[in-house]
Amino acid sequence: MPEEIDTLKLIKKFIHDKNIILPTVCHDTHSLKLYHLTHVSELHKGYQGILEIPHCTKDTHDHLKIDLCIIPGLAFDMEGNRIGYGKGFFDGLLKKIHAPKIALAYDFQIHEHIPYEEHDIKITHIITPTQIISI
Numbered sequence: 001m002p003e004e005i006d007t008l009k010l011i012k013k014f015i016h017d018k019n020i021i022l023p024t025v026c027h028d029t030h031s032l033k034l035y036h037l038t039h040v041s042e043l044h045k046g047y048q049g050i051l052e053i054p055h056c057t058k059d060t061h062d063h064l065k066i067d068l069c070i071i072p073g074l075a076f077d078m079e080g081n082r083i084g085y086g087k088g089f090f091d092g093l094l095k096k097i098h099a100p101k102i103a104l105a106y107d108f109q110i111h112e113h114i115p116y117e118e119h120d121i122k123i124t125h126i127i128t129p130t131q132i133i134s135i
Helices: 008-014 089-094
Strands: 020-026 031-037 069-071 075-077 101-104 125-127 132-134
Touching: 008 020, 020 089, 031 089, 069 089
Parallel strands: 069 101, 101 125
Antiparallel strands: 020 031, 125 132
16 A cells, blocks of 8 residues: 555565465455465455455465564554554454564554554564664
């Protein structure tokens, strides 16, 4: 999304050295499914114009095999809370993943406190152009 850090350069840099797993919005289940990206050409604009692997073109990836999550959002706070786009897609997925959850953000996206709900899943670190915040 325009307000978020663009991760495409990061994906391109590491696609041959790491297993890149990306979420795809599944409208029928109102959830995210995980897919292994093998080549950038697999990406197509999906939900809200976000690049993703088209739904049901591959087998899903096991969420228990995730080592690190890079999480998007509009705003983050010093307690690990995040504000997304209000659909709950990421919270549903993140409660199944036990890996560190890192937000890449601009400094203006960091706030002292933001509203959250009990079911919201916290991130563990925030990396901005000027700081690394461990929660």
